[in-house]
Amino acid sequence: MGSIIENTPTLLQVSPLPQEDGKKTNFGAVVDGLDLNNISDRDVQALKETIWKHKVIIVRGQKSLQPVKQWELVTRFDPDAPQVHSHGDVKSFNKFGGLLSKSRDVLGIPGAENVRLIGKGYQGADHYGIKDKTVKKPLSHDWHATKLSQDEFDSGHTRFQRWHIDAPLYERDPAWFTTLRCIKRPTEPKVTVHWDDGSGQTMEVEPGLTAFFSNVQTYELMTPEEQKVADHSWVEYAPRPYTWMGECRGNPNGLGVASEGREKSLEELGDWDPAHVKRYPMVWVNPVTGEKAFMVHGICARRVFLRSSPDEEPRMVDDVAEIRRWLKPIQERVLKPEYIMLPSVQEGDIVMWANWQCFHTAVDYPDAYGPRTMHQANIGASSAPVGPVPIPVLA
Secondary structure (H helix, E strand, O other): OEOOOOOOOOOOOEEEEOOOOOOOOOOOOOEOOOOOOOOOOHHHHHHHHHHHOOOEEEEEEOOOHHHHHHHHHHHHHHOHHHHHOOOOOOOHOOOOHOHHHHHHOOOOOOOOEEEEEEEEEOOOEEEOOEEOOOEEEOOOOHHEOOOOOHHHHHHOEOOOOOOOOOOOOEEEEOOOEEEEEEEEEEOOOEEEEEEOOOOOEEEEOOOOOHHHHHHHHHHOOOOOOHHHHHHHHHEEOOOOHHHHHHOOOOOEEEEEEEEOOOOOOHHHHHHOOHHEEEEOEEEEEOOOOEEEEEOOOOHHEEEEOOOOOOOOOOOEOOOOOHHHHHHHHHOOOOHHHHHOOOOOOOOOOOOEEEOOOOOEEEEEEEEHHHEEHHHHEEOEEOOOOOOEEEEEEEE
């Protein structure tokens, strides 16, 4: 039986996701009682607070959701935000998306272009105005520095693709939330996710799902000394970061990139505006719960500034290999099966998550399992993430 949102005049019903045996995840919820085609302002506010509180939610029963209404909901979450997808329009995404645009087909839904069709396989004769489309550039394990053979993949051996947040990390601020509506996905047979990093860790999961871990839990697993450094430090991301690291290759567990010297020089990036380069705290404070999340997107980090107090002179590190070595033991503590959630979504469900609180990744499956169709939308936030300690303004 779902609970009613406290102190909010709404019929929004929220139930925590059931805890699986052996799991240590402490986030996630299911929401019932909504028709997102016709949602009141008070329910939008209640839903917004629910995402901040639970970090990942599944809104059931949205088979009839119109794409334009999905985008409208995204804009109502953050009405002061620029009215465009966080990665810009499809044309600019394909031009500047680097790793993101070369790794998969992404199309705008006609009449609601900020809602993106992502998936694999044949999408039908007429998918909301997209005619006879077969997604021929799906996710690929070629991204990983160590290869997964086609025979292994076809037998159901798969990997986490790329742990990330939905954030341009240049010009626009990271979206508060991402919404992902499930139109179609295969449900069987299961695949086995392998870390393939020497740890021997695996997870058996349904195909076509998205994996999550909470960076609040990442922060909680840090030592007091690590937390002190993280609270007072910040990261500077590369200009046009996904182009900068577009030739890099990922670690086999999907977290971070291999340091192989494949980053582009700043001169190779072409025109870019120094005013659009992003500097964010390492720790982001949840605006509703006050929780701290360790939110360093290591694949795009070009420089970090480390200090343990507001008065300490920061140590600037611009060796990306050193940055990645520092991040690895911190972030891999949470990269264990007991901390990873792959909420099972059915056709018509829409998953919403707080980009300021968690990492997520796709998990690919063999083509023979059938097509996958999802509608994704988010909007670059109207405000930048705030840390527990303000970072200094550079002249």
